Amino acid sequence: MERRDFLNLVVTGISTSDSTLGQTVPVGAPADVFIERSVSGKPNQGKVFALVTPHLDDGPIFAGGTIVKMLNEGFTGYLIRTSNDEKDSYRRTLGETVLANEQDAELLAKTVGLKQVFDLSYRNHRMDDVARSEIRGRLIFLFRLLHVDTVLSYDPWGHYEENPDHYITAQAVEAACWMAGGSLDFPEHFAAGLRPHSVSEKYYFARGPQLVNRVVDISATLPGKLAAIRSCRTMVDHMVKDLNDTLAAKNLRIPALTGDPSSAGDEFIRAVFQARDHFTGGKYALEYAEEFHYIGPDHSLDEYISRNAVRV
Numbered sequence: 575m576e577r578r579d580f581l582n583l584v585v586t587g588i589s590t591s592d593s594t595l596g597q598t599v600p601v602g603a604p605a606d607v608f609i610e611r612s613v614s615g616k617p618n619q620g621k622v623f624a625l626v627t628p629h630l631d632d633g634p635i636f637a638g639g640t641i642v643k644m645l646n647e648g649f650t651g652y653l654i655r656t657s658n659d660e661k662d663s664y665r666r667t668l669g670e671t672v673l674a675n676e677q678d679a680e681l682l683a684k685t686v687g688l689k690q691v692f693d694l695s696y697r698n699h700r701m702d703d704v705a706r707s708e709i710r711g712r713l714i715f716l717f718r719l720l721h722v723d724t725v726l727s728y729d730p731w732g733h734y735e736e737n738p739d740h741y742i743t744a745q746a747v748e749a750a751c752w753m754a755g756g757s758l759d760f761p762e763h764f765a766a767g768l769r770p771h772s773v774s775e776k777y778y779f780a781r782g783p784q785l786v787n788r789v790v791d792i793s794a795t796l797p798g799k800l801a802a803i804r805s806c807r808t809m810v811d812h813m814v815k816d817l818n819d820t821l822a823a824k825n826l827r828i829p830a831l832t833g834d835p836s837s838a839g840d841e842f843i844r845a846v847f848q849a850r851d852h853f854t855g856g857k858y859a860l861e862y863a864e865e866f867h868y869i870g871p872d873h874s875l876d877e878y879i880s881r882n883a884v885r886v
C-alpha cells in the first residue's frame with residue numbers, strides 16, 4: 575500500500591457533513607481532502623498563475639485539467655519551462671529535440687491560452703549541475719515581474735522522485751515563492767521598477783506518493799486537458815514509439831498505436847492519462863480528477879487583525 579493511500583485510509587470519513595466554502599466531501603472520500611469544483615463566471619479575473627516545470631509535458635499530464643479550469647475562471651497563465659527538454663524525442667538529435675519541444679511549448683500555450691512561455695533552458699537531466707540559488711534568483715525575478723499569485727509545480731516533498739530536473743525545480747520554486755516577497759533579496763530588482771511580491775498559493779503535484787489535501791474536479795475540463803497533452807507532439811510520439819518498440823521486442827503489436835501518428839497519440843493519451851484521471855476521480859466520487867498538495871494564503875493573523883486594527 576502506498577503511504578498516501580494509508581494516510582487517506584486513516585482519515586477516511588463516511589458522512590457528507592464536511593463542507594468548506596460550499597464544497598462537499600463525497601461519501602468515501604478522505605475527510606481532510608478539499609474537493610475543488612468548477613465555478614461559473616470569472617471569479618479569478620486579475621489573478622496570475624505560473625506553471626513552473628522542467629519539462630513541457632509535466633504540467634499537461636499532472637495538472638492540465640486544473641490549468642484549463644483556472645484559465646476558464648479568469649486567471650492569466652504563464653509557463654516557465656526550466657529545462658531545454660533536449661532528451662525527450664524519438665530518434666532525433668539533441669539539437670532537433672530542443673527545437674521540436676520549443677515549438678511544441680508555443681503550441682501548448684496557444685492551445686490552452688497561456689499568455690507567454692519563458693524557457694530557462696537548463697540542460698535536460700542535468701539540472702543538479704546548476705546552482706539552485708541561480709534558478710531561484712531567476713524565478714524570483716519572474717514572480718515579481720509577472721505578479722504571480724499562484725504556482726503549479728512538482729511537490730518538493732514528494733517521495734521517490736527519480737528525475738533530478740523535477741526535484742531541483744520544485745525546491746527552487748518553493749524557496750522563490752516566499753523570497754520574492756523579501757525587500758532585501760535581490761534589491762537591484764527594485765531599481766528596475768519591480769516590487770517585492772510573494773506567491774501565496776501553491777498546487778503541488780507528484781509522480782510518486784505525496785500528502786494529498788486537495789482534489790480538483792476536472793470532469794468539465796478533461797477535453798481541454800487532452801488537447802494540452804496532445805500539443806506535446808514530440809513527447810507523445812516518443813512515448814508511443816518507445817512502447818511500440820517494447821512490444822515489438824516481445825513480438826506484440828497494438829494496431830491502434832501503430833497507424834497514423836496523430837490517432838496513435840490520441841489512443842495512447844486516452845489509454846494512459848484519461849484512464850488514470852478516471853481512476854483518481856473514482857476515489858473521490860468524481861468522474862475525472864487531479865490530486866495536489868495545496869498550500870494557500872496564510873490567514874493565521876486575520877482574527878487578530880480584525881480585533882485590533884484601527885483605521886489610520
Ligand SMILES: [Zn+2]
Nearest residue numbers: 628629632740
Ligand atoms: Zn518531467
